[in-house]
Amino acid sequence: xxxxITLSITIILLGLLGILLGxxxxxxxxxxxxFIDAIMFxxxxxxxxxxxxxxxxRIFIAISVGSSFAVAGVILQTTTRNPLGxxxxxxxxxxxxxxxxxxxxxxxxxxxxxxxxxxxxxxxxCSILIYIFASRETFKPATLAxxxxxxxxxxxxxxxxxxxxxxxxxxxxxxxxxxxxxNIAWSSYIPMIPFMFIGLFFxxxxxxxxxxxxxxxxxxxxxxxxxxxxxxxxxIFAGVLSGSxxxxxxxxxxxxxxxxxxxxxxxGNDVRKVVVFAIPVGSLLMLYADQxxxxxxxxxxxxxxxxxxxxxxxxxxxxAWRHL
Amino acid sequence: MISINNLxxxxxxxxxxxxxxxxxxxNGLTCLVGGNGVGKSTLLxxxxxxxxxxxxxxxxxDKNINKSDLLSKISYLPSxxxxxxxxxxxxxxxxxxxxxxxxxxxxLESEDKKKIQFSIEKCGLQNYSNRIxxxxxxxxxxxxxxxxxxAQDKNFIFLDEALNNxxxxxxxxxxxxxxxxxxxxxxxxxxxxxxxxIKYADRVLVLKDKKIVYDGLPKEDLYKxx
Numbered sequence: 212x213x214x215x216i217t218l219s220i221t222i223i224l225l226g227l228l229g230i231l232l233g234x235x236x237x238x239x240x241x242x243x244x245x246f247i248d249a250i251m252f253x254x255x256x257x258x259x260x261x262x263x264x265x266x267x268x269r270i271f272i273a274i275s276v277g278s279s280f281a282v283a284g285v286i287l288q289t290t291t292r293n294p295l296g297x298x299x300x301x302x303x304x305x306x307x308x309x310x311x312x313x314x315x316x317x318x319x320x321x322x323x324x325x326x327x328x329x330x331x332x333x334x335x336x337c338s339i340l341i342y343i344f345a346s347r348e349t350f351k352p353a354t355l356a357x358x359x360x361x362x363x364x365x366x367x368x369x370x371x372x373x374x375x376x377x378x379x380x381x382x383x384x385x386x387x388x389x390x391x392x393x394n395i396a397w398s399s400y401i402p403m404i405p406f407m408f409i410g411l412f413f414x415x416x417x418x419x420x421x422x423x424x425x426x427x428x429x430x431x432x433x434x435x436x437x438x439x440x441x442x443x444x445x446x447i448f449a450g451v452l453s454g455s456x457x458x459x460x461x462x463x464x465x466x467x468x469x470x471x472x473x474x475x476x477x478x479g480n481d482v483r484k485v486v487v488f489a490i491p492v493g494s495l496l497m498l499y500a501d502q503x504x505x506x507x508x509x510x511x512x513x514x515x516x517x518x519x520x521x522x523x524x525x526x527x528x529x530x531a532w533r534h535l
Numbered sequence: 536m537i538s539i540n541n542l543x544x545x546x547x548x549x550x551x552x553x554x555x556x557x558x559x560x561x562n563g564l565t566c567l568v569g570g571n572g573v574g575k576s577t578l579l580x581x582x583x584x585x586x587x588x589x590x591x592x593x594x595x596x597d598k599n600i601n602k603s604d605l606l607s608k609i610s611y612l613p614s615x616x617x618x619x620x621x622x623x624x625x626x627x628x629x630x631x632x633x634x635x636x637x638x639x640x641x642x643l644e645s646e647d648k649k650k651i652q653f654s655i656e657k658c659g660l661q662n663y664s665n666r667i668x669x670x671x672x673x674x675x676x677x678x679x680x681x682x683x684x685x686a687q688d689k690n691f692i693f694l695d696e697a698l699n700n701x702x703x704x705x706x707x708x709x710x711x712x713x714x715x716x717x718x719x720x721x722x723x724x725x726x727x728x729x730x731x732x733i734k735y736a737d738r739v740l741v742l743k744d745k746k747i748v749y750d751g752l753p754k755e756d757l758y759k760x761x
Contacts, residue, residue: 292620423630427617429585434633434687435607480621 218477222491229498233270234262236502238510269392272400272459273501273515274494276392277466279407279456281493283449284467285474285486286414289421290445291355297468298334298453301359302341303446305366306333307457311387312370316377327402327458334454337362338446346439390463390516392501399459406455413448414486421445421482463497463516465523470496472530496523536560537582537605537691537721542591544577551577553745555591561690564710564717566732566753567725568761569742575725576614578742579695583611610684614695614725616676618669624679625664628654631686654686657712673700681709685716692716694724710735729758 235241239261241249248254249262280298287303288296298304307330313319314326321329341362345355367388374384386393423436431438453467470493471485477492478484497515500522504515539557543550551574559565567575580586582593584602595605619627631654632647643651655661658678663671668679677700684692698709710731713722717737726732732739733753741749741760749760 292617294620422622422626423633425617425619425622426627426630427613427619429583429611429613430616430683432585433583433606433609433611434630435603436633475621480623480626 225495230270232502234266268395268397268400272392272395273497275407276456276460277493277497278490279452280467281470281489282414282486283453284471285489286445286449288471289482290424290442293356295356299462299464302363303334303337303450304453304457304462305363306337307454308366308370308462312373315383315387316373316379323399324402327455330458331406331451331454334450335447338450342443342446385514387461389514390461391514392460393512403455403459406451410448410452418483418486464520466519469523469526536596538594540592544589555747559721559723561721562717562719563737564714565723565738566736567740573742575742576695579693583609608689609691609693610687610689611693612680612697622668624666624668627668628686631683650688651686654682657685658682691721696725706731
């Protein structure tokens, strides 16, 4: 219980600090008084816009996207018995990435809701395809990773190709491939919310069953559980979570991988605890990476996905060296 | 009682098992012996439903039974086992009593806990509960898996070369344990350990040339038949 309280306090403090950074620091100086006025729409039009339409949505987006990718990562690692589990590495976000490329080039004219729905569907299709390829004979973790990786690489090539063919600006293309939280309107973010809650609710409600997936198929069947059904369902819901996140920010590599490992190292072995704890871990990682992405070369921005990769790779190397 | 009638199996056009008839009783330690690649694992996998039946039938107490109901009577350890990542011995053994009671977790009733505790004591794992499973030696892992089967407390235990990584003393201890368990469970183990078979088996099955060529008491010149 002591550990729980310490962790909760740390999370809340880190979260508050991240939010304060996100609200107060930026190219335009906004003080505490102006912030409070702006929150109540009483400041100047410029300040109101900066707070409400530029800085606050980013914070919400970072938190939602971070938790979605992180939970998807935990689920993939557990269901496939593979420490490489990550929505991007496993190719699940590939379909959604192609949808983003089609939308950004104007080949599909989509409202934000349609964008999210198409991305989620594309991710679900990728999940199912990868699952079918990987489980034709018997389910092998390595096969799944190889197939997922190939599907992901192909989707990335297709979406880059679409953007190159349509001569999309580099900045926009980087935003989709590298992930960006900049200049996203509330209306683009809101469609993600229901999908996020559906995915999280479903995964939390089956997470106790996921503990058993680490045993190997024969033993799983021997305790009376159909391993492939749980795997397929989990992959589909990992697709729902990561697809809806991609529809808002593009792909953010490594986030799911890192958040899942950090969460497991802190929480131990029980999948339920790891899933729940991945939510704040993913949110905080994304929140801070986003602050770095917008502040480091202020007023220019680096795609947040690249920041995650740059700070994530050393963390991952350390974790692999120390804990795997 | 599990009865196997006229069971044949081909793997990619090659005939592995040819019209096998076999009855496995509710008690007694049966040892299945035979050379490498003779089809011991195939036979076990067919009975527990890991492989689809091609020719033949399996009955339980002389009645038809579907695959999942039959599996609910048999604890089975395949010859290749995956190390569950990250979990402790105690957590692994808890999973042996997995069920769908409870909302956000499966619920261990006091009976479940008793059975787990019993298996821990029987297999001498008292000091292992909090060890991470994947950090154990291969012999220790086999002890834990056997405890897993004992905690399941089903009518039958089928083991596919499940004790082959134990040292000599431990083999003796664990075959003795299997013998003890087999008073009220049907235990079937495939093994290459003829010494132990001769010392402990109630019944020996020799599989050779797609058939069961010997079915009877253990005898000293067993190795000649194999």
